Amino acid sequence: MDDGAIWLEDAERLIARVRSYNPRADIDRIRRAYAYGAAMHEGQFRHSGEPYITHPLAVAMILAEQQLDDATLITALLHDTIEDTKSTFGDVADQFGFEIAELVDGVTKLTKLQLTSTETKQAENFRKLFMAMSRDMRVILVKLADRLHNMRTIKAMRPDKQAQKARETMDIYAPLAGRMGMQWMREELEDHAFSVLNPEGRRSIIHRFATLRREAGDVVDKITRDIRIELDKAGIKGEVYGRAKRPFSIWRKMEEKNVGFSRLSDIYGFRVVVASEAECYSVMGAIHQRWRAVPGRFKDYISQPKSNGYRSIHTTVSGRDAKRVEVQIRTRAMHEVAETGVAAHWSYRDGERVENPFAVDPATWVRALTEQFDAADDHAEFLEAVKLEMYSDQVFCFTPKGEVVKLPKGATPLDFAYAIHTRIGERAVGAKVDTVRVPLWQKLRNGQSVEILTAEGQTPQASWLDLVTTGRAKSAIRKSLREADRDRFVRLGTELMRVAFDHVEKRMTDKAIGIAARALGVPSGEELLARVGSAELETRQVIAALFPGVTPRPADEIDxxxxxxxxxxxxxxxxxxxxxxxxxxxxxxxxxxxxxxxxxxxxxxxxxxxxxxxxxxxxxxxQSGNHPAVHAVTFDMTISNDAGVLGRICTLIGSQKANISDLKFLERRQDFYQVLIDVDLRSIEHFHAVRMALEAEANVAMIERVRDPALSP
Incomplete structure (x- = not known):
């Protein structure tokens, strides 16, 4: 079979897909558009070596999967003819009508826009982009499908061209697809761009998923079955879909929350589609009865829809094996809007245009934006307004001088302060948002003006780590806390190590600490003690580095x-x-x-x-007998913030022949600390002895054993 026959076969597959949702489609006109495009692109090839007509065909198939109208599909088949062949606007109008010629010309003009150029030029080109969209939204649908196929085949391009296209996709086309309500396309565009811009990062996440699957089996299938069982119990008919979230989505959460993969919770997403709104709430009740809901992770977009018409219930629960999973619950009509977004306005079913009651026409949004700034000469103002609208997962705020600061959703004035300069963040004592005094933990919204109030002598507090979302702010706060607390951490680390040495019947010396530092790759003995005191290093790691063969377990102890x-x-x-x-x-x-x-x-x-x-x-x-002190128990303690208190507590624990395996500060105040201390114990009797000794210490205000059902497997 020659190449021409193969591409004709692909064209017939497109025709079959169109017939499946629109039996009344003008099939002859679509076939003529394919033949015209193939003739115009004759002799042209893609970077991959394939005939060029394969690209318009693939773009049309992407749009056919969204069940779009004939005009959009014909535009897709012809979208590069005016730009790249001898065909003209008049030729296309004569062959296929003025509407098609206008659409093809609109896509051609979008292709020529340099959206990543200098700010003034970029703003002007964005204006042209939005003007074209306001005239006919199908232009941007074809352009987005065009970009998606180019990203699917991007590996055939030169490396420098790949990087340019990937950055443009990540900055402009992916957010635009999301703003149009086409979330599936946004996620795929981002993931293709991610594979170019950070291939190592993407591979590492895929590798971690593969490891999880080997260790725990197919978690998605297991949880999907669990949800179906709950629906059956409640007598609700519905469809359940589950999947692991895309690598870039995982990466973005890791960056925003400044955590590693192992500490990320909801890496799986599930969707339940039912017949009615009432059943949506019944499903939510059934899921919350079966699994523990995660506080603060429930959103009802059915009663309060998003501006692009999106409706769904979102809830995150602690599901099987304590894995957090996000569940989205919606009706079929809501699901269609959530999947296709703006494309729902041109979609067909059984030959009829679909009238979806939940669809919101984004053209109204685009038209309002372009009319608002149509007469404005301030390119920067227009660009800011566009980005405020497009990047709905980011927050754009303004300094008192009108400069724009970009932050992730959920950011606070403290994030804003550190984004301006670390020095301003460290001295922050309050903030004014739109001239009103607000606390540093208030979440910022798009377009707000933020003024940071500072004071000499102010220093970062440990509690600030819970107030910020950006990695930059968290890193700066931690660094400042480490420097301020270094002397205290060195003293605490010294005491912890002395107890650990006693535990293995060895004597702690400066020389031994220095040797351990070199063995663990730490710059100095003092730095090692500081890291032990701040819980970055465990005492058992130091002991193991110095005495790998030493075991403190007597021969008569139970293994x-x-x-x-x-x-x-x-x-x-x-x-x-x-x-x-x-x-x-x-x-x-x-x-x-x-x-x-x-x-x-x-x-x-x-x-x-x-x-x-x-x-x-x-x-x-x-087993009855003498157990070793290897069973960790966590104590939650509130202790006085006085010199030497932590050292005395460590000594008390050591005197009870128990070892501190971890220590974390939950809160530091001027008059008290709240700490979590993991202590390795032998038995419940040993626990009571240690607890009694600590309760007798005058500087211990409160001590409790931590038991948290949320940590169950």
Whole structure:
């Protein structure tokens, strides 16, 4: 079969797709458009070596998947003829009518716009882009589909051209697709651009997903089945879809939250499509009854739709194996708008234009914007207004001098202060938003004017880390806290290491600390002590670097690997993080497929989640005898902020033959600290002895054992 026959076969596939949703389509006209485009592009080839006609065909197929009208598909087949062939506007108008010629000419003009040029030129070209969109939105639909196919085949281009196209896609076309309500296209455009701009980052995320799948199986299939079971119980008919989020979406969350992949929670997304609004709320109730809802992660876009017509219920729950998952719940009509956005205005079903009650015409938004600034000579003002509208996942705020500061959604005045300059952030004591005094933790909105109030002598507080969202602000605050607390951390680290050395019956010396620093790649012994004091390094890492063969466990102690009675030989098990059971406490095992058995205290609140699954419960008991101090328990303590208090607490814990394995500061105030201390213990009796010793310390205001059902597997 020659190439021409292959491309004709592709054209017939396009025809078949159009017939599937629009039996009344003018098939002969579409075939003529394909033949005309193939004749005009004869002898032209793409960077990949394929005949050029394959590109217009692919663009038309992308639009046919959105069930668009004949005129849009014909425009896609002809969109490069006026620009790249001998065909003219008049030729296209004679062959296919004035409407098609206008659309093809509009796409041609968009292609020629340099949207990444200098700011003045960029603003002017953006104005032209929006003017073209206001005349006929189908122009931008074809252009977006054109860009999507180019990004799907971008690897055939020169590396420098790939980078240019990827940046332009990430900055302009992807956000524009999102603003048009075509979220699926936005995500795919971003991911293709991400693969060019940061291939290592994308590969690392894909690798982590592959590792997760090997370790836990197909989580998406498991959770999808779980949701379907809950729908069946509630007597609701619906479709359930699940998927892992795209690599760039994961990367963006990691950057915005300044966390690693392992600390990111909702990396899976699920969608439930039902028949009515009432059923949407019934599904939400069924899901919340089955799984614990995550506070602050519920949005009802059905009662309060987005400006582009998007309607859906969003909720995040702590689902199977404590993995956070986002669930979107909507009706079929809402789903069609969510999937196709602006394309819904030209979509067909069974030969009829679809009238979707939830669709909002974005042309109204575009027309209002272009009319508002049509007469304006201030290019920068127009550009700012466009970006405020387009980049809805970002916040654009203004300094008192009118300069624009771009921040992620959820940013606060403190983020704003650090974005201007680290020195302003460090001295911030308050803020005025639109001339009104507001706290530093208030979330900023698009277009607000922000003034930061500063004071000499102000320094960053540890609590600020919870007030900011940008990596820049978090990094600057942490650095400042480290410098301010360095002396205290060195003292605390010294005490922690002294206790650790005593635990293995060794003597701590400056020489030993220096050798450990070199072994761990730390610049100096003092820096090592500071890192231990700030919980960046664990004492056990230092001991292991110096004495790899040393074990403090006496010969008569029970091996921690066989500490539990009632398991099958070599059956893997672990202590549940939610209750951290200790030898001497009554325990029960809960089996998890692929993860062995988790040991819970018999009074653990998390057991309520599996009380209707008795087949997973295993009767267990601790081995009788002398257990090693390897079972970590977390203490939540509030202590006085006085010199030497932390050192005394460490000494107290060490005197009870217990080891501190981790220490985190939750809050630092002028008069107190709140800290989480992980202490390795032997048994429940050992726990009571340590707790009693700490409660007797005058500088300990409060001490509690941390038990959190949300941490259950």
């Amino acid at each position: 921690a690997r066989s500490a539990v009675v009632g398991l099958e030989p070599n059956q893997p098990f672990g202590r549940a993080r939610c209750c951290q059971p200790l030898p001497g406490e009554r325990i029960v095992g809960i089996s998890y497929r692929g993860e062995g058995v988790q040991i819970h205290a018999i009074d653990c609140e998390a057991l309520a989640q599996v009380e209707d699954q008795p087949e997973r419960w295993i009767d267990l008991a601790w």
